[in-house]
Amino acid sequence: MFFDALLRRHPEFRIGVRDMAPQAPGIAAWGLMTGVAMVKSGLSTLEAAAMALFVFAGSSQLASLPLIVAGAPAWVILATGFCVNLRFVVFSLHLRAYLVHLPLWRRLTHGYLTADMSYALFTQRFGAPATDAQDSLRQEAYLAGNCCVNWTSWVGASLVGIALANLIPTTWGLGFAGILCLVGILCSLATTRLRIVAAAVAGAAAIAAYALPLKLNIVVAIAVAVILCMTLERSPRLAGSRA
Amino acid sequence: MRDTDPWTLVVILALAGVTVIARSFFFLSSRHWSLPRWAERGLQYAPVAALSAVVVPEILSTQGELIATWKDARLFSAAAGALAYFWRRNVLLTIVAGMLVYLPLHVGLGW
Numbered sequence: 547m548f549f550d551a552l553l554r555r556h557p558e559f560r561i562g563v564r565d566m567a568p569q570a571p572g573i574a575a576w577g578l579m580t581g582v583a584m585v586k587s588g589l590s591t592l593e594a595a596a597m598a599l600f601v602f603a604g605s606s607q608l609a610s611l612p613l614i615v616a617g618a619p620a621w622v623i624l625a626t627g628f629c630v631n632l633r634f635v636v637f638s639l640h641l642r643a644y645l646v647h648l649p650l651w652r653r654l655t656h657g658y659l660t661a662d663m664s665y666a667l668f669t670q671r672f673g674a675p676a677t678d679a680q681d682s683l684r685q686e687a688y689l690a691g692n693c694c695v696n697w698t699s700w701v702g703a704s705l706v707g708i709a710l711a712n713l714i715p716t717t718w719g720l721g722f723a724g725i726l727c728l729v730g731i732l733c734s735l736a737t738t739r740l741r742i743v744a745a746a747v748a749g750a751a752a753i754a755a756y757a758l759p760l761k762l763n764i765v766v767a768i769a770v771a772v773i774l775c776m777t778l779e780r781s782p783r784l785a786g787s788r789a
Numbered sequence: 790m791r792d793t794d795p796w797t798l799v800v801i802l803a804l805a806g807v808t809v810i811a812r813s814f815f816f817l818s819s820r821h822w823s824l825p826r827w828a829e830r831g832l833q834y835a836p837v838a839a840l841s842a843v844v845v846p847e848i849l850s851t852q853g854e855l856i857a858t859w860k861d862a863r864l865f866s867a868a869a870g871a872l873a874y875f876w877r878r879n880v881l882l883t884i885v886a887g888m889l890v891y892l893p894l895h896v897g898l899g900w
Contacts, residue, residue, distance in 0.1 A: 658815025
């Protein structure tokens with residue numbers, strides 16, 4: 547929403563930019579490696595650029611790469627992307643009270659542009675949704691400033707990565723950086739015992755079921771892990787305990 | 790590198806749609822509604838399961854064949870990356886540490 551002049555001129559926009567600025571180098575580094583990984587795993591320059599510009603979700607971009615390259619059917623790629631993005635569904639439940647009064651296209655634009663870091667900073671600054679129009683505009687302007695830095699550093703760095711990737715020989719295997727990035731996110735999500743169980747089961751099932759056509763092993767692995775963990779939740783020893 | 794495939798571009802645009810839907814999920818409609826209880830519980834595990842299902846075969850297998858040798862750069866790199874993560878809780882550091890292990894083993898020793 548940083549293209550909306552009303553929000554951009556609001557003093558809170560600047561504060562949003564200022565709060566996000568320290569995160570920009572980290573986001574840019576991740577964007578750069580994602581750009582390199584997209585090209586190194588076999589996307590054309592145009593495909594990689596379209597991904598960087600439009601998908602705007604690093605983990606779902608990286609998770610879909612092996613599937614796209616293997617020629618998996620669209621629904622498997624999209625379902626995997628959605629599952630990887632499910633954390634945003636949880637965020638959207640939280641953000642609903644802040645944004646639900648806005649017209650549809652503004653809600654969707656804010657939603658689209660609000661990635662992990664903006665969500666964290668926004669909800670940290672505003673503990674409760676606005677109660678009047680003035681406050682509501684303030685919150686919107688802050689979010690816009692926040693997302694502006696996030697979007698610019700991510701997309702800009704991704705495009706640089708795509709351009710540089712063509713100068714690096716494939717034999718170096720730099721695409722593995724994308725997998726390492728997912729390893730980091732995976733570790734960050736493994737916060738409870740049951741989530742660790744989910745990760746272990748899904749990983750083992752994905753290899754065991756690898757022979758399935760259409761990359762269905764991913765879908766099977768998610769289903770097996772989720773169902774198993776929902777069953778294990780009933781065990782008081784496992785449920786709710788932090789790892 | 791390969792030529793641009795129109796179908797892949799369509800999938801990429803659909804993935805952008807997935808981003809919009811996932812990030813706006815609970816305010817797509819301004820009417821009040823809530824997720825069934827079981828789905829809310831499933832949300833706890835689906836993201837970590839999805840990521841693991843994608844990542845683990847990329848590290849431990851080659852085209853689905855479980856790797857038979859320990860001389861594989863991916864093993865050491867992923868282990869170094871995970872250790873780095875739990876040391877500093879930083880994804881960027883995970884990539885840097887992992888690549889610092891990966892590149893010498895892969896390019897230098899051909900693992």
